Amino acid sequence: MSRPAPLSGFPEWLPSDRIVEQHLLDTVRRVFELHGFASIETRAVEPLEQLLRKGEIDKEVYVVRRLHGTDEDADSLALHFDLTVPFARYVLQNAGHLEFPFRRYQIQKAWRGERPQEGRFREFTQADIDIIGRDTLAFHHEVEVALVMAEVFRALPCPPAVILVNNRKLAEGFFLGAGATDPGAALRSVDKLDKIGPDRVADLLMSEAGLSAEGARLCLRLAAVRSADTSFVDEVRALGVSHPLLDEGLAELAAVVAAAAARMPGAVVADLKIARGLDYYTGTVYETQLVGHESVGSVCSGGRYDALASDGRATYPGVGISLGLTRLMSVLVGRGLVSASRSVPTAVLVAVTDEDRRHTAEDVAASLRARGVSTEVAPRADKFGKQIRYADRRGIPFVWFTDTDEGHAVKDIRTGDQVAADPAAWQPPDQDRTPTVVLSSPDEETRS
């Protein structure tokens, strides 16, 4: 077999970058669990007809069939393209066994057949939280999920993140108050602002959403409003548009921003041009920018939906937000911002004096592992210099010798310091127990 080539859009990491990814995954999970979210996983496949009915139907999905299957079951299954559609199905399927409001997190891969480009993959990992109620779900959960994700970003080794929030009621109420006959069309037009610019959006607002030139101008002014505190309320009021739905949306968005400003100043910002493509959102919507890396797109998005799932007896409203872990990795690792202190979990390599004494090295390793210290035994009784280089190439900080003049000794191969050590008691310094993951150049990056 000649050397295989990577598959475009299907990222794989070398061991040291995988340690970074594991650190992100562990951090995300820890914060989710601190907030009482329960883990679930769903199967990778869903019935194709369900996937095409829901959500982003313009996305390319991967169809799956058994190589030797019958024609009958051909193309009936496809890989899920997000974790929301499978979760909605899981809730309907298991509603009788779940307690509502049901708080779940889900960290899994998803697949889309789109053309790969920066920050856009064919296979990628998402980390979602959703809170779903039966028939009702209190508004305060819309504040909560934003704060949980803000806490995740504070805990991650990454540039500052800003969660941008808007509210569908606010937008729809404003569009209606400004004279739109089709507020959905107005929303889709404003969503194109970054792509096609204000002039062409104004044209669309008039041609598609039934707005006057003045109404379109007001909508564009609304989309320019952005504030880290509740001052956006007065800015919107000053535009002179009124509608009951607008009042409701302004109050809700102000509550999200005020709560976030109190608990995590700067983490959440009202940005009234945020639209989100998906039809099913009905309240707060979220997008997240990494400061200095806005071009990669949103790394964490979601919103409130009043009826993602319904089974005839009950409707399940929810609010959810989804962190794009692979996109985040593509920034942190792809741009060299973050690195791991070593490529293996190992803290100690036990040197082997000669092959007949391998069992002595294995005894030491067993003793260290029993106290939670990740330990390898050298694969060959080479000269010690070669065994030290084995450790050095992997970033293993300590090499243990079983047969020095003072008996057992451990060497920090970064400094060369060697001290006598008791295999039944020695511990590595805390910062060396497991690989650490750090922002490579925090000064440069957090200032950019």
Add this chain to the structure above:
Amino acid sequence: MSRPAPLSGFPEWLPSDRIVEQHLLDTVRRVFELHGFASIETRAVEPLEQLLRKGEIDKEVYVVRRLHGTDEDADSLALHFDLTVPFARYVLQNAGHLEFPFRRYQIQKAWRGERPQEGRFREFTQADIDIIGRDTLAFHHEVEVALVMAEVFRALPCPPAVILVNNRKLAEGFFLGAGATDPGAALRSVDKLDKIGPDRVADLLMSEAGLSAEGARLCLRLAAVRSADTSFVDEVRALGVSHPLLDEGLAELAAVVAAAAARMPGAVVADLKIARGLDYYTGTVYETQLVGHESVGSVCSGGRYDALASDGRATYPGVGISLGLTRLMSVLVGRGLVSASRSVPTAVLVAVTDEDRRHTAEDVAASLRARGVSTEVAPRADKFGKQIRYADRRGIPFVWFTDTDEGHAVKDIRTGDQVAADPAAWQPPDQDRTPTVVLSSPDEETRS
């Protein structure tokens, strides 16, 4: 949407069973990392032609294609059916960036289109370790991986596991020494012992492997040898067959069994009928039985291979062993042996006195979380009895009240005990911090 039905062969777990699965995954990972294995993940798909060339080609694979893809790329990709073939490809692709011997673990899903039955799934999670060398790999790693997996089983909440080991050199040398003209055919015949019985295996040994009636009888006697110590060596010698490859295999198998008996008595047993289907094994082979649950099949299998991958410049010998986590779950959870103490990570529910005082409850929650205590705030300011029932239904052990006569107080809702508590200092007992996972009836199960 009416209530969706589960998809046969694609297991999904309810939250409390998922906590069991997470506990298994965390335990497996912890032991692997203690032994210095580095994590990698590979993409879910491989080129179909690679999958069909390698390994278990009789397995049904799932072909993957983009719904709107061109005919040209149709059917060129398939979901991997194990983690060994993708790992071999990863090693070839990244050889220049890896340090050898390379120790990796990989915990991922795999897919096979086989008919689902007990212990056999279409989507399942495998947890693999492999140690792979460039051109050479020392024998002692064949001892090592068995001991690592034995340690995994000791750490898991499960019935006793016995790792059954055999050696391909031993088997091949014996078959040749007994007069076989096709030792591969002899191996495949013996592999059918449990399915078709000794008489029909004897027929096959004569018709397919070129053995005499006496030779076939000797091979069946070999297959009956089983011992937890090295006494199997004398038993085999007593059969009077000799061959240089047999000597080598006996020595290797004795080394595996002796080392395991010294470190973990009873965990590893020589069983000379173990064959393993895969052609590429060349030394030690492993299978694992759960005592009392042998009918489910092997839960952990693997072996030594001299050339899983080769790129013209180098050959990569290795040894690997793969834990079938979904099969294990189907025994532990499916047979009700193991359960979690609660269905959520949450240790404390903070009660809300009225909605205007929700921020007080949130302050307490933030304080508890800052010390690592998983905490939820009650979703509604219901009567306290209802808030306590919210916690009780999820198994949350503690409910916190912010406005009692003595100020803050925390109630253990299992005992009813309520004590005054300081949100800045209180800690739950260690055993209540996170959900615990226990064998439901260890006496009954470990005796069976």
